[in-house]
Amino acid sequence: MPRRRLIVLAVLFVASAVAYMTIGARGNWGFVLEFRGAKLAALCLVAVALSTSTVLFQTITQNRILTPSIMGFDELFVLIVAMGVFVFGMTDYLVVTSWVQFVVSLVLMTGASLLLFGTLLLQERPDLMRMILTGLVLTVLFRSLRTLLVRMLDPNEFSVVQVSSYARFHQIETGLLAIAAATIGAALIGAWAMRHRLDVLSLGREAAINLGEDVRRGTLQALFLIGVLVSVATALVGPTAFLGLLVVSIAHAVTPTGRHAVLLVSAALISATTLVGGQALLERVFGLVTPLTVVIDLAGGVLFLVLVMKGLKR
Amino acid sequence: MGRLLLGLVALVALSLVSLFIGVIDLRPGALLQDPEALQLIAVSRAPRLFAVLITGASLAVAGTVLQMLVRNRFVEPMTVGSGEGAALGILLVTLYAPAASLFAKIAMGSATAFASTAGFLLIARRLPPTQPYMVALVGLVYGGVIGAGVTFVAYQNDLLQMIGVWITGEFSGVLQGRYETLWLAAVAAVLCFVVADQFSILGLGHAASINLGLNYRQVMLFGLLAVSLVSALTVVSVGIIPFVGLIVPNIVSRMMGDNLRRTLPVIAMTGAGLVLLSDIVARVLRYPFEMPSATVLGVVGAVVFIWLLYRPARHAP
Numbered sequence: 289m290p291r292r293r294l295i296v297l298a299v300l301f302v303a304s305a306v307a308y309m310t311i312g313a314r315g316n317w318g319f320v321l322e323f324r325g326a327k328l329a330a331l332c333l334v335a336v337a338l339s340t341s342t343v344l345f346q347t348i349t350q351n352r353i354l355t356p357s358i359m360g361f362d363e364l365f366v367l368i369v370a371m372g373v374f375v376f377g378m379t380d381y382l383v384v385t386s387w388v389q390f391v392v393s394l395v396l397m398t399g400a401s402l403l404l405f406g407t408l409l410l411q412e413r414p415d416l417m418r419m420i421l422t423g424l425v426l427t428v429l430f431r432s433l434r435t436l437l438v439r440m441l442d443p444n445e446f447s448v449v450q451v452s453s454y455a456r457f458h459q460i461e462t463g464l465l466a467i468a469a470a471t472i473g474a475a476l477i478g479a480w481a482m483r484h485r486l487d488v489l490s491l492g493r494e495a496a497i498n499l500g501e502d503v504r505r506g507t508l509q510a511l512f513l514i515g516v517l518v519s520v521a522t523a524l525v526g527p528t529a530f531l532g533l534l535v536v537s538i539a540h541a542v543t544p545t546g547r548h549a550v551l552l553v554s555a556a557l558i559s560a561t562t563l564v565g566g567q568a569l570l571e572r573v574f575g576l577v578t579p580l581t582v583v584i585d586l587a588g589g590v591l592f593l594v595l596v597m598k599g600l601k602r
Numbered sequence: 603m604g605r606l607l608l609g610l611v612a613l614v615a616l617s618l619v620s621l622f623i624g625v626i627d628l629r630p631g632a633l634l635q636d637p638e639a640l641q642l643i644a645v646s647r648a649p650r651l652f653a654v655l656i657t658g659a660s661l662a663v664a665g666t667v668l669q670m671l672v673r674n675r676f677v678e679p680m681t682v683g684s685g686e687g688a689a690l691g692i693l694l695v696t697l698y699a700p701a702a703s704l705f706a707k708i709a710m711g712s713a714t715a716f717a718s719t720a721g722f723l724l725i726a727r728r729l730p731p732t733q734p735y736m737v738a739l740v741g742l743v744y745g746g747v748i749g750a751g752v753t754f755v756a757y758q759n760d761l762l763q764m765i766g767v768w769i770t771g772e773f774s775g776v777l778q779g780r781y782e783t784l785w786l787a788a789v790a791a792v793l794c795f796v797v798a799d800q801f802s803i804l805g806l807g808h809a810a811s812i813n814l815g816l817n818y819r820q821v822m823l824f825g826l827l828a829v830s831l832v833s834a835l836t837v838v839s840v841g842i843i844p845f846v847g848l849i850v851p852n853i854v855s856r857m858m859g860d861n862l863r864r865t866l867p868v869i870a871m872t873g874a875g876l877v878l879l880s881d882i883v884a885r886v887l888r889y890p891f892e893m894p895s896a897t898v899l900g901v902v903g904a905v906v907f908i909w910l911l912y913r914p915a916r917h918a919p
Contacts, residue, residue, distance in 0.1 A: 418911055421676065421735050424742050425904050425911075428844070432900030435770075439893050529746075578757035582750055589747035596740055597728070 290543050290550045297542070297557040304565030305332075311572045330465055331567065332560050334521045334528075337472050339539070339559035340479050341517040342532030343552055344510045347490045349409065351416060352540060353595060355532040359405065359423030361518040362527040363430035365397045369523075370437045372396075387467050394471070394519045401515035402508060409507055468520045475516045482509065483548040490546060528581055530588025535559040537591060609871050616878050620654070621647045623882060625890045645778045653776040653784055654881050654895075655874040657836055658846055660787040662873025663794050663866060664832040665847020667825045668719075670805035670862075672726050674737045675855075678847035679719070682741030684833035685842045686748035687718025689768045692838060693755055696764065704838070708783060711834035712827075718748055719830055771841035771896035773881055780839075787835040790828045791870060798862035801825060805860065843896050845903025846873050852910055 308331075309324050342355045356362070372393055404426075408419055479486075488501045489510070496503050521528065539555035566580050621643060622628055628647075632639040665678040672682075679685055691714030695707045702710075722744055726737050749769075756765040767775075794801070800821045803811050811818045836843060850873045858865045877895065880902060884893040 415735070418735050420739050421742075422908060422911060424739065425907050428900055429904035429908075432897045432904065435897045436887075436893060436901060439891075439897070440888050578754050582753050582757060585750040586747060586754060589743050589750060592743050593725070593740065593747070596736070596743075597725075 290545060290554075293543055294550070294554055294557070297554055297561070301557050301561045301564070304561050304568060308564045308568040308572075311568060326465060328564065329469070330524055331563050333465075333469055333472050334525050335535075335559040335563040336476065336556040337517040337521040338528060338532045339535050339555035340476060340552060341514045341521075342536045343539075343548065343555050344479060344486070344514050344517075346536060347486050347548070348507045348510045349416075349419075350490060350492055352537065353533075353592065353599075354416075354420060354423070355530075355536070356514050356518050357527065357529050357532055358420065358427075360426035360430055361401060361405075361514065362522040363427045363434070364400060364404075365393065365519050365522040366527060367430040367434045367437075368396050368400065369393050370434045374437045374441060387464065390464060390467060390523060393523065394516065397519040398512060398515035401518075402511050406508055406511055409511070410504060464523060468524055471516060471520050475513050475520075478509075478513050479552065482506075482513075483552060486510070486548040487546060490548075526581075529585050530592065531559070531562070531581065531584050534584060534588040534591055535562055537595065538562075606868060606871075609868065609875070613871055613875050613878070616875060616882065617651055617655070620651050620878060620882055623885050646776075649778045649781050650773050650776045650881075651878075653781045653840060654773055654878050656784045656788045657771075657773075657840055657843060658874035658877030659870035660791040660832045660873075661836060661843060661846040661877075662850040662869045663791040664829045665873075666851040666862065666866065666869050667794055667801055668829050668847065669851055670801045671822060671825045671829070672723060672737060673731070673805060673807060674726070674734055675852055676734060676738030676848070677726075677741050678845070679715075679829050679833045680842050680844050680847060681745050682722045682738075683718040683745040683748050684715045684722075684829055685837055686745050686752060688712070688715040688830070688834040688837040689765070689842070690714050690718070690748060690752050690755075691834070692768065693752055693761065693765065696761070697755070697759055704783060708786075708834055708838055711838055712830045715830035715833045715837075716826060719826055719833075723826070768837050768841050770894045771836070771843035771899075772884070772892065772894035773840055774892050776840065784835055784839045787832045790831050790835075794825075794828050795863075795866045795870075797821070797824065798866050802860060802862045841894075841896060843877065843899060845899050845907065846877055849903055849906045849910065850876060853906075 305328060308328055309321065314320075341361075342357075345354060345356050345359070346352055369389070372389060408422065485501060485506055488496050488499050489503065489506050491499070493503050496506070535558045536555050539551060539558050542558065543550050543554040545551060562584075563580070566584070570578070570580050570583070622630065624647060626642060628639055628642060633643070661679070668677055668679050668682070668684075669675055688711040691711040692707050694714075695702050695710045699706065722741055725740060725744065729737050729740060752765060752769075753762075756762050800816060803814050803816050804818070804821050804825070806814075808818060811821075850869055854865050854869045854872060858868060877899070880898040881895045884895045884898045887893050887898075
């Protein structure tokens with residue numbers, strides 16, 4: 289049964305990709321295909337990175353409400369980029385442009401997220417609600433620190449702080465595409481290789497230990513992959529608050545399974561369809577100027593509230 | 603009492619410091635000789651000081667009242683939808699009736715803040731009282747959804763810059779003639795102090811309040827009105843100032859308990875002091891430029907909040 293649903297999802301994805309490439313396209317097809325193709329590739333990379341990191345995070349925390357974005361991962365990355373500029377004086381602080389900056393930020397981010405979230409997740413008796421609250425407050429903290437840093441660098445710039453707070457799906461840093469694709473590809477292979485161990489980890493600490501899985505090691509490995517995936521996605525488009533939550537919740541509804549071999553694929557397809565199709569609709573059909581991410585935030589936030597309230601009834 | 607006096611002295615000292623910080627060099631001695639110096643104080647420095655003090659004090663009081671209404675320590679008006687609700691109302695007035703007066707904006711902002719806060723109370727009531735963090739979490743997301751709605755409307759109408767002014771609280775725009783409505787927030791805070799006992803009782807819960815002869819609905823309604831009014835006035839005049847309504851009541855409650863008749867003056871004073879301190883820091887950090895006070899408070903407040911979350915419990919759980 290999951291096989292048929294996966295095929296339907298794949299068809300939907302192809303349809304949305306075709307729509308993104310062709311709707312409203314005029315003039316030289318060679319140029320259009322190249323220009324839009326790069327964007328399409330970037331969108332797909334971001335989409336898969338986000339869905340995979342969210343699935344990993346929900347598995348190691350064993351709940352369906354947490355996502356790396358809610359816990360402040362992507363704000364941490366943006367803060368690290370801003371700090372790099374503040375300390376080393378790299379020129380353009382809002383977007384990652386050179387691959388040196390990219391690699392340095394990536395390494396710092398992975399280390400910081402392992403340290404910070406590893407400590408949080410591997411507590412003696414983790415309290416889920418307190419952990420989420422911590423994440424939300426950390427998000428505010430990181431964002432305020434970043435604003436402070438950027439303002440220190442350039443007190444007159446106001447709009448840049450504002451703009452960099454939203455994901456930019458319409459203007460993507462395509463210059464980094466090659467290195468981003470390589471990094472995400474490696475992380476995805478890592479996640480795929482872990483898929484059976486993730487099945488075990490999602491059963492909970494006791495069951496996983498019983499089945500011979502080293503929970504601590506598995507958690508840290510997953511955190512490492514999440515750090516890498518979120519860094520690259522954020523470097524490409526910026527923070528993406530509720531997107532991960534939205535698409536993975538849909539994936540759970542469409543393919544209800546505990547097997548990560550299915551879940552990872554279906555979440556990736558749904559994520560890519562949402563991003564590419566949503567962007568095509570928003571940009572080309574409705575002509576809205578609002579970034580897709582604001583719309584997704586709205587929908588994702590409502591979904592989050594519904595999930596919490598539904599969880600209460602059970 | 604001694605502590606109260608000490609706090610008052612500190613607040614006055616900070617206020618004096620605040621008066622003499624700014625791009626135009628102003629020394630206390632100049633006040634005696636230079637009429638322009640007096641003018642500067644009257645037009646810019648004093649209004650700013652008053653705005654800061656009123657904002658801090660009334661937000662801290664509003665936070666306390668909201669925490670009593672929800673019966674939860676981890677909520678505050680600016681993060682559970684009151685502030686965002688006010689911004690939404692003001693935005694709608696700006697869009698559909700650009701010529702409307704300031705009072706129309708405040709009235710609309712208060713109304714939408716009231717509606718969104720009431721909505722949060724309705725949701726919070728359905729959450730289990732055994733999970734205090736859950737209420738705060740739902741509140742944050744609820745506020746975030748309304749905030750995303752505000753951003754959406756603003757983006758569609760190219761008003762993002764304007765929204766930025768309301769979302770990030772700062773005091774650099776405060777001048778004589780442009781902040782006076784804030785005194786209404788001070789009035790609301792004083793009124794809350796007048797009925798402080800009733801809020802204390804309200805914090806004991808529905809059954810206990812009715813048992814003690816409290817008109818539960820009436821006090822609830824009054825509290826909601828006060829919180830909404832303070833939120834709307836703050837958002838209109840200076841923008842969203844985070845965390846004051848959250849950490850000040852918590853810290854004071856830790857030190858002095860929950861008898862609001864006794865603690866509300868201290869809460870108001872601490873709130874005023876905290877915002878004043880962050881405003882001073884925001885002004886000198888990158889002199890002569892200014893940071894938004896809300897950003898400074900965001901950093902300080904987040905750190906204190908995490909400390910509040912993870913401090914070891916003093917009593918058996």
